[in-house]
Amino acid sequence: MERAIIRDLVCRVLQFLPQLTKAVNFAAELDCILSLAIVARQNNYVRPILTEDSILEIQNGRHALQEMTVDTFVPNDTKIRSAGRINIITGPNYSGKSIYIKQVALVVFLAHIGSFVPADSAVVGLTDRIFCAMGSKSMTTEQSTFMIDLHQVGTMLRHATSSSLCLLDEFGKGTLTEDGIGLLGGTISHFANYDYPPKVLLSTHLTEIFTENYLPQSEHIKCCTMSVLNPDGQTSNEDIIFLYRTCTWTGTLELWTSLCTACWCPR
Structure with a gap:
């Protein structure tokens, strides 16, 4: 008798399947829009400007999730136009490299799904794909x-x-140093040979790529580091104060080899 009642109920409900599906889809879409609106209002997000130009300009961008888990979050700017599209970011551990490149991707993603973004202002060029090489490890693979x-x-x-x-976050770290340097340098050179490269954010500890002409001299390559403060002028890691700010290196690739290996600041 229970099975007969359930079958009868299912048959009656299926008569209204198109209307129910439409109502559920509408409720789901409304829920997503309201959720994005509430988060944007609570966390001071701004409306991004989408453009067909392949540029990316973010003023005081923030990581949408990281800023919710810390007492204070240091925002960062991002500016990628026709030159300097390949950004190589170095810096010590825990200086904010990975968070920085992830926050840029989140801002771009949120802008494309119609959400406001965590920044003071943002101009986002239409992006066809977001590629990630983050060293993720799945237990099932x-x-x-x-x-x-x-x-x-x-x-x-x-x-x-x-x-x-x-x-690219620490690409080449998972193998021999020599092989990692070669793979990383080859990847950067491949992008630099584009007439108009994709927007690339790359963090690495393999500063050896800046020596021995591993990288071509190209207007597409821009070197950055994470700013640190060393009050006593020492090179001990215990004395370093992380500022979590990106700092563009305006010198040549050869001068980059003179960076202090403790805090990646110019000697």
């Missing part, structure tokens, strides 16, 4: 972290266009 990195970067190199955003 039968591949090493390094093999996953290779697969992600290979996909990036094959399919990235001038409208793409490419993120």
